[in-house]
Amino acid sequence: MKTLGEARLTERARIVMEKPFGTDLPSARRLNAGVQEVFDDDQVFRIDHFLGKEAAQNILAFRFANGLFEPIWNREHIDHIQIDVPETLSVGARAAFYEQTGAFRDMVVTHLFQILAFVAMEPPTALEPRAINEEKNKVFRSMQPIDTSQVVRGQYEGYCWGDGVAPDSDTETFVALRCEIDNWRWAGVPFYLRTGKQMAEGARIVSIAFREPPKSMFPPGSGVGAQGPDHLTFDLADASKLSLSFYGKQPGPGMKLDELSLQFALHETDNADGVLEAYERLIHDAMSGDQTLFTNAEGIERLWEVSAPLLEGPPPVELYRVGSWGPSAIADLITPRTWRLPFERGWRQHR
Numbered sequence: 550m551k552t553l554g555e556a557r558l559t560e561r562a563r564i565v566m567e568k569p570f571g572t573d574l575p576s577a578r579r580l581n582a583g584v585q586e587v588f589d590d591d592q593v594f595r596i597d598h599f600l601g602k603e604a605a606q607n608i609l610a611f612r613f614a615n616g617l618f619e620p621i622w623n624r625e626h627i628d629h630i631q632i633d634v635p636e637t638l639s640v641g642a643r644a645a646f647y648e649q650t651g652a653f654r655d656m657v658v659t660h661l662f663q664i665l666a667f668v669a670m671e672p673p674t675a676l677e678p679r680a681i682n683e684e685k686n687k688v689f690r691s692m693q694p695i696d697t698s699q700v701v702r703g704q705y706e707g708y709c710w711g712d713g714v715a716p717d718s719d720t721e722t723f724v725a726l727r728c729e730i731d732n733w734r735w736a737g738v739p740f741y742l743r744t745g746k747q748m749a750e751g752a753r754i755v756s757i758a759f760r761e762p763p764k765s766m767f768p769p770g771s772g773v774g775a776q777g778p779d780h781l782t783f784d785l786a787d788a789s790k791l792s793l794s795f796y797g798k799q800p801g802p803g804m805k806l807d808e809l810s811l812q813f814a815l816h817e818t819d820n821a822d823g824v825l826e827a828y829e830r831l832i833h834d835a836m837s838g839d840q841t842l843f844t845n846a847e848g849i850e851r852l853w854e855v856s857a858p859l860l861e862g863p864p865p866v867e868l869y870r871v872g873s874w875g876p877s878a879i880a881d882l883i884t885p886r887t888w889r890l891p892f893e894r895g896w897r898q899h900r
């Protein structure tokens with residue numbers, strides 16, 4: 550960084566940075582200080598490619614361009630939130646990087662926490678970088694330090710046999726955790742985050758579970774609530790989808806209830822061709838100097854700060870089978886609730 554400054558390559562320049570932005574709070578501070586020594590903040594573009602995903606930005610549009618959901622987007626009406634990003638791929642040729650990194654640093658402290666901020670933030674005053682980052686950073690400031698008793702670290706069977714992996718490696722290829730945001734909107738609402746390699750399916754979902762109503766008017770056996778709470782689910786895939794599940798009446802005599810859903814698929818719209826790949830979008834924005842979808846030093850440092858208990862005292866890794874949903878302890882982590890994935894019913898088939 551210094552050399553760039555000395556060579557005067559920083560003048561009228563922009564710098565695009567890709568993670569990792571440090572590996573803990575002290576290293577992130579050192580990195581940011583080094584960058585800030587030679588660059589002004591508006592020259593620096595820190596990429597978190599999840600924020601470049603069309604579907605992630607649609608969370609903002611959905612929340613703040615509609616009057617329907619924002620009034621119920623809080624602890625009064627939401628029971629819990631899941632951000633779940635299982636992956637089927639293995640560490641592959643990236644073992645050397647991954648051994649030092651692990652699933653928490655690779656995915657959670659970056660992508661999953663950034664998505665969490667879009668889901669949890671207050672309405673920003675404007676769609677511009679300062680306002681958006683201020684609201685995101687307020688979420689991060691309200692995040693409670695990670696409680697290690699609420700973390701499951703996993704490692705897929707056979708990881709240690711891979712090239713470049715220590716035979717007794719303690720690196721996690723899977724992590725699931727519960728975190729909390731202690732502010733007026735979210736106090737008491739758990740956020741469950743999960744991600745891992747070599748899992749049963751690849752998916753990227755955000756699922757909002759609404760509180761259940763009193764079911765007293767329905768006769769026993771009617772099925773009300775039998776398939777869990779009603780949910781709003783965002784699928785962050787490139788072909789992004791959205792689903793709102795609810796209970797409705799089964800046709801016929803009596804009152805039997807079934808879980809039904811309203812579904813939206815971006816690729817069914819006339820604008821589907823306009824979708825930009827996440828990096829395409831972010832590099833385009835960096836070239837035009839728009840920092841709205843980029844992360845900043847303060848937010849990144851706060852995320853390392855809340856992560857410190859886990860980084861300093863990680864629970865031991867538990868093995869999980871390749872092709873599974875993670876170690877068995879993930880059920881206890883979320884109980885009495887359950888993980889949305891695998892879905893009980895698939896998405897509606899689209900054209």
Ligand code: BG6
Pocket residue numbers: 598636655656753
């Ligand atoms: C990267 C991680 O940042 O994100 C990878 O380093 C991970 O380990 C990838 O697989 C996931 O991104 P996407 O866009 O494929 O979901």
